[in-house]
Amino acid sequence: MGVKARxxxxxxxxxxxTAVLAALFRTSIEELTGDDYDVDQQEAWAAAADDEAAFGERLAGLLxxxxxxxxxxAGFVSLKDNEHIEMLYVHPQAAGMGVGAALCEAAETLARARGAKAMSxxxxxxxxxxxxxxxxxPQQRNSVxxxxxxxxxxxxxxPLGAEARMQ
Incomplete structure (x- = not known):
């Protein structure tokens, strides 16, 4: 797996x-969240990509x-306001290959470079x-x-300060 991650x-x-990411978004939800969310919840969540034009506009409005x-x-990450991970999704076939970690690290690096002191x-x-x-x-539980x-x-x-990078 280490070779694949590189x-x-x-x-x-x-x-x-847009179309590829909308399909990845739906597939990720359908195949990777079944242990935590029921079918109705998964369908409601995945419906955010049903209007592909709006989904594409949402992605374009974020980093x-x-x-x-x-x-x-294999996946995508969207950063909002240089300090909030709005979306991070990995294709089920790429799960466990380091894709999510690479995306998260990239988002954190960009946020840090743009002056963010913390990520949420x-x-x-x-x-x-x-x-x-x-x-x-964890800061708080939410119901959406x-x-x-x-x-x-x-x-x-x-936190994204220099001391956080040392961990």
Whole structure:
């Protein structure tokens, strides 16, 4: 797996990526969150990509980076206001290959370079352990309404100062 992780390349989002990222978003939710969310919750969550034009506009309005592996899109991260991970999704076939870590590290590096002192994320229950392993600390639990369905997530924060890089 270490060899595969070294082949991960990052590039900026382009409008032409919208359909691929919308499909990756849906697939990631459907295949990677089943232990924490029921089918109704997954469908409500994935519906955010149903209007691909709006989804693409959302991605374009954020600092969005795409990870590729062997020429295939493997994941993406979107940074809001230089300090909040708005979205981080990895294709199920790339899970465990270091794609999420590479994307998160890139977002943190960009945020730090742009003057952010801390990063935040509203982590799904499925992503909570990933972010905890990266030094994010839970701040509060949230309930999010998507139509008539409720989803839980956890607001988390991580300091980005020089001392945080030493860990």
């Amino acid at each position: 082949r991960i390349a990052l590039r900026p989002f382009l409008p032409a990526d 969005t980076l795409i990870a590729t592996h062997e020429g295939q899109v 994320v509203d982590a799904s229950d499925s992503a909570l352990g990933f972010f905890q392993q990266r030094g994010y600390a 309404s998507l139509g008539d369905v409720w989803l839980a997530n956890t607001s988390m924060k991580k």
